[in-house]
Amino acid sequence: MSDTYFTIGMAGHIDHGKTTLTKALSRVDTDRLKEEKERSISIELGYAPLQIEEGVNISIIDVPGHERFIRQMIAGVAGIDLVVLVIAADEGVMPQTKEHLEILEFLGIEHCIVAISKVDRVDEEMLEFVTEDIKDGLAGTIFHDAPFVYVDGISRRGIDNLNQTIISELKLVGSRDAYGSFRLPVDQVFTVKGQGTIVRGTTYEGIVQQGSQLRLLPKDHKVRARQIQVHHEEQHIARAGQRTAINLGGVDKDDVRRGDVLVASDHFLVTKTIDVSLRFVEELRTSVKQRMPVKIHVGTSEVMGRIVFFDRNELKQADGEILCQIQLDEEIVVRRGDRFILRRPTPVETIGGGWVIQPEGGKYRFGKATIDMLQNKKQSTPEDLIEDVLSQHTLLDVKQLIQYTSLDEHVVNRAVAEGLEAGYLIEVNRQTYGLTKTFNKIKDEIISRLENYHQEYPMRLGISKAEIVQMLSGLYSKMMIEYSLNQLVQKGNLDKEEQFVSLAGFHPYLPRQWKQRMLEVINTLDKDGVTVKKWEEYITGTLLSKHDADELALYLVQTKQAFRIMNDRLIHRSAVDAALAKLKQQTDETFDIKEAKDILDVSRKYLIPFLEMLDQLKITTRIEDERKWMSNSENLEGGEHNEL
Known part of the structure; x- marks a missing residue:
């Protein structure tokens, strides 16, 4: 073992020799307060370094044993890797020994050494009796096979053996996560x-x-x-x-x-509602009722709250695991998996403990559905948790995934990498992720909407990208929708022309029942050249409705068969091509209105709108009373006026 860091706790009944044993191990007296020295009891947590083996760095926490200072005891052992349970040879298992055992179990402390202290005070027969009593007390607990050592802090008897036992047990302890967020x-x-x-x-x-x-x-x-x-x-x-x-x-x-x-990061959530897996002590003095005030000890915090059951209104005795919620009076900071102790404020007693399933609980209904949901969350793997939060939020970056899942950063990064490789996750933006199944839902939704749209509006190029984003924004994030659109275009599922999106291979077409009448309107428009009438005049007598007339105008502009010369007039592309050809042939680099009027032989009523349209198309540019040909004067593809 090298460069490893551990924290061990000294726990046990008052006056069983924890502080004396800590001093024998570390040469440090952890009773600092004047009152502690006067009364020979520990009131606050005591700390001491312990160096037994090269590269193994140990901190000892000496926790108070008196029942009045149980809150300090809980705060002390909450972060330990190994507990030394100190039991005096001349007294054996005492009430606080039992409560400390319950607390250690609820906090998930897995590694324990039983140190039978003050052995110089008893004979071998008494020592054998106390040993058997302790074994009986540990039977059925997580510490039933914990190693025993016999020590005396004053004479230092057994201290070397305790040191070696500590090293042996620490080799079984996994090292703390030095790579997660501080x-x-x-x-x-x-x-x-x-x-x-x-x-x-x-x-x-x-x-x-x-x-x-x-x-x-x-x-x-x-x-x-x-x-x-x-x-x-x-x-x-x-x-x-x-x-x-x-x-x-x-x-x-x-x-x-x-x-x-x-x-050290913004990954941690502050919360007042936690979903928990809870177990109760075997013997409750009084029953636990729905919304009963409780005091929760988690980490070093101690906060009042209320217990909320979803499958009962009262608990009279231990009943295995209970999935429930604690609604707190103050904010705390916890992560999934954090252990806690639950105490009743009056009468004061430890009633249970457990671990945090979800740090940011919601409002749930009473009943089996909520219990099933909590059970699923409890059993979820990191991959399950990531999939669950992405199902709810569509799109999250790494920071948000860490917050919502309450997983360590390296756990999230590993799960994301595996999810991308397995194909159930997609990277929508840099370190921003969504579910492949969400993309598939959006894909199906877009294709379905476009199929209906093309049937309803066959003369339109398609739906504008902005309109599709707006349609789906109530269901999915904007970034996810845009990503899906881009992917569908790249993969050939959709076509995109300017801002319009359509199904692959779709082209606007005239509806069969009106095709002949519409072609007649188009031909008439073509024949009129530059001297076009108002659009409504072309429609008069055709039996086309205003809706159909508007759709036809949009069709001509979007397919670039015509251009909008004024708000109420269109000009056929062939007329524009013919007029441009004349102008280009008979003018120099610049020309004025008189030249254009003579060349095209039209009145100013038609000429001025036509020339302004050329300006909008960026074919010409107006400089005072003249117009100058632009470098793209052969191009009729552009122009914002084509976008309706």
């Missing part, structure tokens, strides 16, 4: 003269460097790590698993409290 729940806040605000806590995950810009949640204060210490030694960096003190710039002591969380 997170440190604060359990102590104080000031040092000339230094400012200092916070302490166990680094849960990630690393922090001196000078790092950090955020203090839930109030979201922007702070800077001015100085970092690990067990009173200044460091430039602190890692997951280390006991860390950070001198913060940018915040006053009065704005920080135990339970706040120091983070």
Whole structure:
């Protein structure tokens, strides 16, 4: 083992020798307060470094054993990798020993060493009796096969054996995530003269460097790590698993409290409603009722809230796993998988614990459907969670995926990479992702709408891209719709001309029942050349409705068979071509209105609109009283007036 960092907790009943044992291991007296020394009991959490083996860096947390200080105990053990359960040889298993055991189990602490302390006070017969009593007490718990060591903190008997046992157990513990986003729940806040605000806590995950810009949640204060210490030694960096003190710039002591969380990214959510998997203690003194006030301990925070059941209104005794919700009075910071303890405020007792399924719970109906939904979320893999949130939100970037799934950054990145390779995820934009099935839904929706549109409006090029985006924006994100349109064009499912989108191979056509009459209108328009009448005059007597007449005009303009010369007039393309040919042949680089009038032999009534249309088409440009031919004067494809 090398360059590894762990935190171990000393837990157990009051006056069973935890602090003395910590001092024997580390040479550090963790009772700092005057009251602690006067009363010989631990009131606040105590901390000490332990160096047993090269490269193995251990922080010891000595937690109070008195029932009045159970909140400190919970805050202390919440971030540990291994617990040393200290039980005095002359007393054996006591009430707080049992409660500490329940709390450790609820918090998911998997690795335990049982240290039978004060062995110098008893004979072998008593020691054997106490050992059997402890084994009976651990039977049926997660610690039933925990190793036993026999120690005495004063005489140092068994300390070497305890050291070796700690090393052996830590080899079974997975190292903390130093690659995730930095997170440190604060359990102590104080000031040092000339230094400012200092916070302490166990680094849960990630690393922090001196000078790092950090955020203090839930109030979201922007702070800077001015100085970092690990067990009173200044460091430039602190890692997951280390006991860390950070001198913060940018915040006053009065704005920080135990339970706040120091983070280095904006991936973490602040919440007041959490969906949870909960288990209760075997023997409840009184039943737990719907919306009963409870106190939740998670990380180092302690917050009041109410328990919300979805499959019952009362619980009288332990009933396995309960999927429910905690609605909190204050905001907290949690991630999926975080463990918590639930206590009843009155009568004061630990009633259960569990883990967070979803940090940002919603409003759900009472009944089986909600339980099934929570069960699915509970059992979900990272891939399942990503698919679930993308089904709800269509399109999310990596930061949002981390927030909504409450997964570690590297877990999300790995799952996304696998999803892209497997083909169920698509990268819509840089590090912004959606589901392939969402793309397929949008594809089917677009194709269906275009099929109906082409039937209803056969003379139109198609639907404008902006109109399609608007049609579907209530169902999907704009970026996802645009991505889908672009993909469908690239893959040949759709054609795109200017801003219009159509099914591949579709071309506007005259409806069969009106085709002959419409062709007659087009021919008449062609014959009139430049001297066109109002469009409604061409329609008179044809039996075409106003709608059909408007559609025909749009068809001619969109297919570039005609151009709009005024709001109420069209000119056939052949007339424009013929007039342009005459003008080009009989004018130089520039020409004026008189020259054009003589060449085309039309009145100013028709000439002026025609010349203004050429300006709009960017075939000519007007310079005072003359017009100059543009470099693209042969081009009749452009012009904003063609876009209706």
